[in-house]
Amino acid sequence: MACAFCEIIAGERPAEIVLETQQVVCFLDTRPVFKGHVLVVPRDHIPTLTQLPDDQVGPLFTTARAVARAVQEALGAQGSFVAMNNVVSQSVPHLHVHVVPRTKGDGLRGFFWPRTKYAEGEAAGYAARLREALAETGAGG
Numbered sequence: 001m002a003c004a005f006c007e008i009i010a011g012e013r014p015a016e017i018v019l020e021t022q023q024v025v026c027f028l029d030t031r032p033v034f035k036g037h038v039l040v041v042p043r044d045h046i047p048t049l050t051q052l053p054d055d056q057v058g059p060l061f062t063t064a065r066a067v068a069r070a071v072q073e074a075l076g077a078q079g080s081f082v083a084m085n086n087v088v089s090q091s092v093p094h095l096h097v098h099v100v101p102r103t104k105g106d107g108l109r110g111f112f113w114p115r116t117k118y119a120e121g122e123a124a125g126y127a128a129r130l131r132e133a134l135a136e137t138g139a140g141g
Contacts, residue, residue, distance in 0.1 A: 003045055003092065003094050004094075005045075005096065006045050006094065015027040016124060016126070018038055019066075019130075019131065022059075023043055023060070024041065024043065024059055025043055026038050026039065026040045027039055027041075028123050028126060029098070030123075031115040031116075032100075032115065032116055033100045033108065033115060034101050034106060034116065035101075035122070035126055036077070036100075036101045036126050036129075038071065038098075038130065040096065040097040042056055042059075042094075044056070049095055051095070060097065061097075063139065067099045067130070067134070069137060070130050070134045070139070071099060071100075071130065071133075072101070073136075075126070076103075077101035077102055080100060080102055081099075081108065082098065083097070083098050084098060
C-alpha cells in the first residue's frame, strides 16, 4: 500500500515543505487544526513511535522543538500544541508529530480537533514564513 507521507518525501505528491533535513521532513498539514499546523515526519517509513530507532529519536524531536519555536515566531502564536497519535487515530501509518500553533481563546478543547482549509495559494505563504523562521534559528540540514 502506498504511503502518502513517503510520496511527499519522494517528491511524488505535492506538499508545502517547511523544512528538510537528512532524517526529517516537515510540511503543512492539508487539513490543519489551525493555519500553520506542521507535520514533522522521519524520512524513513517508520509506522509508529515504538518502531523509531534510537538514533532517530533526537533528530525527530529536536526538529519538532524547532518547528514549535518557529510557529510562535513566524505566526505570532502564543504557544503550540505538540502531539502524535500512535496507531489509534493515526490517519497515515507513518510516524508524524503534529505541531499546531495556539493562541489563548482559540477554541481548541481537549482532543477535539476541528479542521480548517487554506484559501487558494495561502498555504505557500504560511510555509514561507515558517521556513524563514527555521532558517533564522539555524534549524535544517
